Amino acid sequence: MRRYFRLLYFLAKNNLAREFEFRSYLVIRWLTDLIWVALQLILIVVFFSFSPQILGWNRYEIFMFTGLFRVIKGVFDTFARRNIHYLPENINRGDLDYALTRPVNSLFLMSFRYHALGETSSVVSGFIIFIWAFSQLGSGIGLIQIVSLLVLIITGVIILYCLVLGFAILSFFTTRLTALSSYYEVLSNTLRFPTDIYHRYHPLLDVILLPLVFAVTFPTKIFLNRLPAAFLFLQILAAAITLFLVYRFWRFALRHYSSASS
Numbered sequence: 679m680r681r682y683f684r685l686l687y688f689l690a691k692n693n694l695a696r697e698f699e700f701r702s703y704l705v706i707r708w709l710t711d712l713i714w715v716a717l718q719l720i721l722i723v724v725f726f727s728f729s730p731q732i733l734g735w736n737r738y739e740i741f742m743f744t745g746l747f748r749v750i751k752g753v754f755d756t757f758a759r760r761n762i763h764y765l766p767e768n769i770n771r772g773d774l775d776y777a778l779t780r781p782v783n784s785l786f787l788m789s790f791r792y793h794a795l796g797e798t799s800s801v802v803s804g805f806i807i808f809i810w811a812f813s814q815l816g817s818g819i820g821l822i823q824i825v826s827l828l829v830l831i832i833t834g835v836i837i838l839y840c841l842v843l844g845f846a847i848l849s850f851f852t853t854r855l856t857a858l859s860s861y862y863e864v865l866s867n868t869l870r871f872p873t874d875i876y877h878r879y880h881p882l883l884d885v886i887l888l889p890l891v892f893a894v895t896f897p898t899k900i901f902l903n904r905l906p907a908a909f910l911f912l913q914i915l916a917a918a919i920t921l922f923l924v925y926r927f928w929r930f931a932l933r934h935y936s937s938a939s940s
Contacts, residue, residue, distance in 0.1 A: 685782060686790060693793035707796035715803045718744060733874045741811035743872055743898045748804030750834040750894060751866060754842075755797035758789050759862070762842050766849035766858060774935065785928050789843070823901070826910060830897035833917035837893045840924040841865060847924070850931035869894050892916045 697704060722744065726737040735743070765788060768774050777784040777791075812819065842862055849855035868876075873895045896913055899905045 682782070682786060685786075689790060690793060694795060697793075697795040704796050708799040711799040711803065715748070715807070719807070733872070735872060735874070738811045738814045739898070739902060740872075741814075742808050742902070743894065744870075745804045745806070745808030745811060746831070746834070746898050746901075747870060747894045748800045749808065749831055750804075750838060750897075751869070752797050752800030752802075752804055753831070753835045754838050755794060755800065757793055758839055759797075759842070760792050760794050761789050762839075762846045763858060763862075765843075765846045766855040769849050769935065770854065778932075784932070785925065789839070827901060829910065830901060830913065833913050834893050834897050836917040837889065837920055838865075838869070840920040841889060841893070844924045844927060847927055847931050850934055865890075872898070889920065892920075 719741070722737065722740055725732065726740070730736060732740070768788070774784070774788065777787040780787055842858075842865065845861050846855070846858055849858075869890060873891050892913060896905065896909060900907075900909050900913060
């Protein structure tokens with residue numbers, strides 16, 4: 679495990695050096711993200727100007743949800759999204775051979791080789807929104823809450839990573855997988871709101887959206903003590919099971935991969 683943390687550190691260092699060669703892009707990316715954040719917050723204020731609560735959520739709880747969503751999505755977008763986005767292309771072109779011949783886990787290398795540091799703006803703004811909204815609720819934060827928050831963020835990122843990676847792995851069995859970007863856009867737009875809003879439409883949605891509940895909605899509710907503390911362990915278990923299943927799917931798919939050199 680220590681070896682992979684060191685490898686991730688060196689990958690981040692190399693990516694940082696590369697990104698700073700295009701500093702103007704980073705500035706533009708951050709400014710664009712700030713404008714988008716402002717529009718999101720204004721929209722929330724407008725919604726809650728008509729009612730103090732929407733489906734049991736008040737204004738500041740939704741602000742917290744939005745902040746946590748941005749942190750989880752931002753971490754994923756920074757470290758993994760670019761790699762998974764190009765996974766189908768790498769499989770079709772035989773570029774996966776590079777990872778398979780390295781003395782490290784192929785899934786790790788294909789998931790975290792390239793970073794998009796411009797997405798860190800989402801992480802920073804998300805933390806600021808989350809902390810500010812939590813302070814407006816008049817609740818104090820201690821060491822237990824900080825540790826719980828870190829665990830919830832990590833598990834949320836793992837589940838989001840697995841939901842996207844699991845779909846991308848299908849490219850092992852298709853000639854060309856072109857729907858990955860559209861799938862991620864739909865997924866992120868669905869996660870942008872508490873899954874509570876979907877329950878009213880059809881009971882079947884509860885089953886379909888169950889994996890999504892653990893990405894952002896459960897972490898926010900657990901931190902707000904709207905769910906029993908035992909749900910924190912359920913959250914960890916859900917992340918572990920999801921990661922295990924996706925990794926087994928990856929190993930299964932590798933057995934059906936035809937190397938470019940074969």
